[in-house]
Amino acid sequence: MTKTSTSRESLWMLTIAPTIWALHFLVSYVTAAVWCAKYAGDGGSLGGVRIAIAVYTVTALIGIAITGWVGYRRHTFGASSLPHDADTPEDRHRFMGFATLLLSGLSAVATLFVASVAVFIENCD
């Protein structure tokens, strides 16, 4: 099996980094919502929620970075440059890698956007 064979390629690859963003987004939101509704009440401290969001964020960024690295390796496979539009398995492989890399970048930025909220907000007001 070559490094560019179809069996090593999947459209799902593109969705990994944005899915990590979505999971980070969801668990951050649910943790904060459940904490404020069930435990802290209006105006209560966010307490450990901010630390939890920090942990989620580091974990998510590590996952996104790994995905981005895999994408980067594929993007730079062999000797070819953008726009990866040749009718070859190699260029298809590079294109999928580059799109994965770009989506990882966007997902990382979007994850940091969400995480920044926990930096500034301290309670459940």
Next chain:
Amino acid sequence: MKCDDPEPLARAPSAEVRHAQEERLLNAWATPIGWRYWSEVNNTRVGLWYTVAACGFFLFGGILALLMRIQLAVPDNDFLTAEQYNQVFTLHGSVMMFLFAVPIFEALSILVLPQMLGARDLPFPRLSAFGFWSFLIGGIFVCGSIFFGAAPQGGWFMYPPLTTRHQTGIGADIWLLGLSFIEIASIAAAVELIVGVVKCRAPGMRINLIPLYSWYILVVGGMILFAFPPLIAGDLLMEMERAFDWPFFDPARGGDPLLWQHLFWIFGHPEVYIVFLPSVALMAMIVPTFARTPMAGYSWVVLAAVGTGFLSFGLWVHHMFTTGLPGISIGIFSAASQAVAIPTGIQIFCFLATLMIGRVTRSVCLLFAFAGLATFVLGGLTGVMVAVAPFDFQAHDTYFVVGHLHYVLVGGTIFPIVAGFYYFFPLVGGKKLSERLGRVAFWLMLVGFNVAFLPMHWTGLLGMPRRVFTYPANLGFDTLNMNSTFGAFVLAAGFLVFVWDVVRPKKGQVMSERNPWGGGTLEWLSEMPGQPWGVRSIPEIDSRYPLWDQPNFVRDVDEGRFYMPDAEEGLRETLVTTSIDARPIQCLRVPGPTFLTLYAAVFTGGVFIFSTYHWWTAATVSGVLALGTIIIWLWTGTAWIPEKNEKDVGLGLTLPIYVSGPDAVGWWAMFITMLGDMTAFMSLVFGYFFYWTIHEDFPPEDATGPGLLWPLTGGSLLLGAWWMTLCARRWNKQDRPAAFYFAIVSAAVLSSLGSMALICGPSTTGLDPTSHVYPATVWILAGWTVFHVTLGIIMQLYCAARRLAGRMTCRYDADMVNVALYWHFMALTVFITVAVIAGFPLVA
């Protein structure tokens, strides 16, 4: 650089051979004539009907808008009563979103996507036709209600408790049931389009070569699967409250109106992108054509499409900033709302870069595309403003938001769609629209739109609330409103010119030349006028713009030098290819004309329409007829056993005719449909945990059920049914008929017993669904599961009957494989249902 793809035939077949091939292709793909015309299912016809119907609804919605503007032109106006105004604005929003914006994308895609991909048709033409008829029937039902003064009045978002407690007419039911019916049609179209893009591309059209339009369609199809089901779940809950008094949104009995807002906006915000992205997709086709150069930053546009698709699901609460949520929740959604501007901006920069590096030719298409870009950017910027929560607190529910959303939707959707009309019109009738009339329409629309909607930002900042039927004089609103009304009529005049251009007789007009705009993608292979076969021979693709880059391409296609230049058996056929490299794997026979899809839509529509009036007997009869029709449709029209295993499709390639499992389009359709179905189910589960989060007494301490015994018994029996279904699949494949029949019948019996046990849970423990939201939620989860298991039983029995009738064998086992896939999802549904209703009360 090019790999070793098959080359087209070096010599064209002789003229006689080609003529005979064309005759056979024409016969196979001929459109029926007379009244049977309406039995056609081919994408070119259904796409055209869909487009015309969606545009009809658009004009209806536009007239409603003008009525509103007449009413608001002057203060204290009595042109419409408050009740009439409520009906008009509710229908305007609902029609524009549900009957125009989403369907027009499906319509245009059904019309042009197969040609763009080099396919003869989409894989499930009858599903497209069923979707169209459902859309038409549901749309007429919803729109017609206003002529009887019975239209919904709760706004396009139908917020309870207004719509559950205070609007007792049937308007809200018409909205809930009529639009649920249409949402199902939308999901059907999404399944069709996703499978089309993934599995029906021309050979060699690798994933890095596909037209950008199809990337967007893939993303939007996926978004529909995850966005529409939460609304269907919400519709179900609200209709259960309205029809049977199950108190999901009634705070007095533990319910909560905010659950509806969550479910609605989990749908509603992605919906904005579901209507925006296909329009951007049109621009992604138009811009390179008129810039005479490939799209700059293809991968970046793919990033933008996929990225926007994901991020758009993290924005829904920005419609709920004023509902009293904690600051951190608001902050999280505000941050995501800002982040989505990044991919949105990237694609716009790619378009601008393409125009800058290309040699731009003038055209009305491009004028509308420019207008779309500029208008959308303005709407996007006010969108970033309202994504800032403190600003939103001030602007919420004012005309500022009306101004913002129309800049987004008209700029992001309407103008590009008009551009798309000018662009693709020659593909339909072989004739172009008028450039002169187009320019008149363009200026009227652009000026009218801005005169109408720009002042609304000021009207809103001055404090005029939305959805009021009139306002007192001298509050500063008078001139601005008159301005908006004037602009609205100028905008309408622009549309009138456009509509005239479309419908005016064109008999004297010469046919357009082939590929009139000089496009590089496959749809421009079309002859003028187009042939019903779509593409004369299915080409091998080596480039993103084959018409620009592949030598003698049009000649080779026309002369039948590529794949499948013939229809030897007189059947409609297209190629199925792999999802990544588009390697041909099957010669797919697609079904031809039938009235079954129309009948199925009529009977399915009957279920929804009769239920609106609580005519339960009629609804039940209609449901049985719908089920019967769909079974006949499946029995006679799917998974035919072919007369031979393989077929020579040309260029030395022989392909199987019948495929089952993950390579088959039917398997993908089942998988994708069930993803959507699971999303709806998970929305109901979300409801359960939503109540638990915000209420102290959920589950109530004195709750008597559903207990452990019955749910666990039911769950075990149903998991047993799943296991026996898998055994049936295995034993069918091993050609052990007795074992197969034993397994499939056992599975059906276990399914029936399991369903009964699951229902016994809440029913034997005294859970009254009208008493409190907890029993209602348990009942809805159990009911959802039992309903799906019932469908699963029908499928099991269907497989047994198919084998008995010789229509399914060990080799031709697509039915059984697909039903087993359905049962995988059932196992998950059963497991989650039992874990939630029986397990969660123990840990809560």
